[in-house]
Amino acid sequence: LLLSLLPAIPLAASHSWPLHQLDVKNAFLNGDLLETIYMDPPPGFRAEGEYSGKVCRLRKSLYGLKQSPRAWFSHFSDVILGMQFVRCHSDHTCFIRRGSNSLCILLSVYVDDIIITGDDTPGIAQVKQDLGRFFDVKDFGSLRYFLGIEVARSRHGISLSQRKYVLDLLQDTGMLGCRPASTPMDPNLKLTVESGELLSDPSGYQRLVGRLIYLTNTRPDLTFAVSVVSQFMHALRTSHLDAVYHILRYLKSSPGLGLFYVSETQSGVSCYTDADYAGSKTDRRSTSGFCTFLGDHLLSWKSKKQAVVSRSSQGTCELLWLRFSLSELGFLVQKSSELFCDNKSVLMLASDSVLHERKHIEIDVHFVREKVRSSVIVPSFVPSSKQTADVFTKFVGPTLLQSFVIKLGFS
Incomplete structure (x- = not known):
């Protein structure tokens, strides 16, 4: 879910952009059906004359049809693209529009909930008005509560x-x-x-x-x-x-603990990646985890049991996706992205041109090495005591947990 909010909220915090929330009422009823679907007349509807005893053919989508989400989003996308927005290739639920004055508007949609941010204040007001011509839209004003997530804003930043x-x-x-x-x-x-x-x-x-x-x-x-x-x-x-x-x-x-994005310009994308060694007592498989940052802003994180240990390639893929996503929005990441790891053997494997005996992860190794050679990724050693990704691969004590909570940007 949070990926649908990214990078809207961190960018809004970094650049002090306003955050607006809209809701489309009965969104699924706006979709156009491509398939031929018939239905019985609804209760209370009486067909008379030549229509008596006949069924209805659906032209618009209805709640309960499996095609409805796709039909709604397709229609919504057509409307947004017709308003000179461009769909982001890194996230198809994210749209951006840049004017001749270099001002931008970023729009993210999750089913029928819409978040709008950017530095083009008159443009945002016009987008709201234009959406109201196509859909029954409710304007909630500033973003405060979104799908069970509470959003609070102060001059210091944004908390989730x-x-x-x-x-x-x-x-x-x-x-x-x-x-x-x-x-x-x-x-x-x-x-x-x-x-x-x-x-x-x-x-x-x-x-x-x-x-x-x-x-x-x-x-x-x-x-x-x-x-x-x-x-x-x-x-x-x-x-x-x-x-x-x-x-x-x-x-x-700590029921109110959550993420906090400070109101300061952030630059540079980095990633901490870690894995245990055959930590599962059931099948001896390893768990890998990573967390990525834009400056000090936490962007994404993951903990997953793996079939093979390929933690560096997983972190590299995430870094590349984030760099691409930011570049689509006009925020080019100029310098190399650091990939922090506390295992020197893995760092040597990522940087060394000799393959050694690693055929089971050969494709992953070549992928990482290619990005290292092109200076997109810079593998860096970090001591285990400062390995932020530890919290995604193993249970830690209360003292260590609190230090990680601070590093992850909790409030």
Whole structure:
């Protein structure tokens, strides 16, 4: 979800641009159907004369049709492109328009919710007016609440949090009065598919994990813990449920924690990447993770169990995507992007022209080396004590967690 807001919010914070929110009412009803679809007349509609006993052919999309989201977005895109916007190739839900005066307007859409920012204030007002001619649009003014994410702005910057979402989650699970925990999970905990008794009804656990996954949109500190508990959906046991409740106890300690983007110009794209070594006790597979920054602004993060250890290529791909996305918006990244890693062997592998015995990751290695040779990426060593990506690959203690929380730009 947060990728749909990027790079609108960090850029708005960096350049002190206003953020506007719009909502299109009954959006799916605006889509044009390409397929031939018939339906029975709706209840209360009486067809008489030659139309009696006949069915209706749909010309417009309806809620419930699988074609409706595509039909709506296609129609919306046509309207926006007709207003001299250009679709970003790096993100098809993001559109930009630059005028002859070099002022720009950035528009991001998520289903029927629209965010507009930029330095062309009269142009933004005109875009709102033009959208109102095509759709039934509600103007919410300044962005404050977007899909469960609370947006607060001050002269110091923009903060994103899900405090209400967290409190509702604690209320629904009866954990509002629980004892807080200092970490998302016990650093010494080793979950397996056989630890504990089987749960008779796994649906409650699955719904709970789903809600936690959505919470990681503004809580990178939960990403690794939620990734771990989501790996046991096929064989849920009591120990897994206990681990989920531990995450809830951690949320109780900081329900309003979230991302903060300072109102200062940011430059340079960098990435921290890390991986454990066969950390899973179940299948001995490794977990890799990364986080990327525009200056000090956290842009993206990920924690994922991998089939092969190819952490550098994953971080490189993310860096390239971010550089391309920013360049599309007219913000060229002139200098090389640093790729921070705490494993010197991996750094040597990325920079050395000799392949050694690494055929199982040969394509990844060549890909990274190509970007290193062209100076797009600069592999850099960082001590494990300062490896920000550690929080995405392993459980850490409360002291180390707090230092990472500060580095990730939490407020």
